[in-house]
Amino acid sequence: MTHFLLPLLHTGGPYPSGWLHSDWRPEPTVILGVFALIGVYLWFTGPKNRDAAGERINPVTGKQQILFVTGSLVALIALNPPLDDWADRFLLSAHMFQHLLLMFVTATFWLMGTPDWLLRRLVSNRIVNRIGYLATRPIPALVVSSALIGFWHMPPIYVAALNSEPIHIIQHITFIIASVIAWWPVIGPLSEWPKLTPPMQCLYLFAIGIPGSTVGAFITLSKPGIYDPYTQSPRIFGLDLATDQEIAGLTMWVLASVIYLLVITVIFFRWAGAEEAKEVRGNRATAARSTEPTPSRLADPSASAGLQG
DSSP states (O other): OHHHHGGGBTTOSOOOOSGGGOOOOOOHHHHHHHHHHHHHHHHHHTGGGBOTTSOBSSOOOHHHHHHHHHHHHHHHHHTSTTHHHIIIIIOHHHHHHHHHHIIIIIHHHHHHHSOHHHHTHHHHSHHHHHHHHHHTSHHHHHHHHHHHHHHHTSHHHHHHHHHBHHHHHHHHHHHHHHHHHHHHHHHOOOTTSOOOOHHHHHHHHHHHHHHHHHHHHHHHHSOSOSSGGGGSSOOOTTOOHHHHHHHHHHIIIIIHHHHHHHHHHHHHHHHHHHHHHHHHHHHHHHHHHHHSOOHHHHHOHHHHHHHHO
16 A cells, blocks of 8 residues: 555655756656657648648648747646746745646647638537636636636645645646646637737737736745645755745746736737728728729719810
8 A cells, every 4th residue: 555655745755966956767657658649740840731743631720830839848848847846845936837838838838839721620629619618718717717717836745745746737737737727818719709809809918918917926935844845855056945936926926927028018019010000901992992093073064165175
């Protein structure tokens, strides 16, 4: 029974003591899972997506493939040494940065890298289509994703994840799902579950950053040791418990907010540029029409006589 339980004790055993405070033991299941995911994606968007003549059946761009593979490799880096050792055993700030990579890079790159036709089977099922549509509307997306993130950062729940590998895996999967739901109204690929208009995307991103910032502020301003396992950890890289916790909280509070602000800025200026270009084209079309001779004037004999006189 003891041997069965030992793998569940995520924080059990000696602390990593190798170079850079890591034992440099990669997680085989993570490596196999990530490369299997990449392989399946490249198969469906590559050889599986060609007819007998070798022509591509459904559209997919090289940019999409690069984004999906990059997002997967970022997950591989985030969930393996040395970052995973620092996050699980030493530093709350490393743990927050790990979550940031999964939620702001992996999840978003997967969304942007997945062609719509690859997900279209989801909408063929009436129940799945209805659930997906409702979950990706802005208000439910904001509420659900924020509730999931807030739940997992409650001290008892967070500590449970640190102490149990299965719970920790569920936590990471939940974070990715929450992030996919949160980002869908902005970059979701399915037209059946439509994105917001650019102005509404800016408003939505401003709103969705508030709950995470609130959690980050709570961690930053709380008494050091909010998550008990880190109070027992050896201090590394010269970071004491209070500084580590402050950096972790500021990562959620400030860094995440900066990312949202940058995305809002890009969306706004792209939208404003497109609107300006549309207005210029409209003005040019109006000017061109105003200089063309009208059929009535061409057919008016008196106008022609006047010109001859």
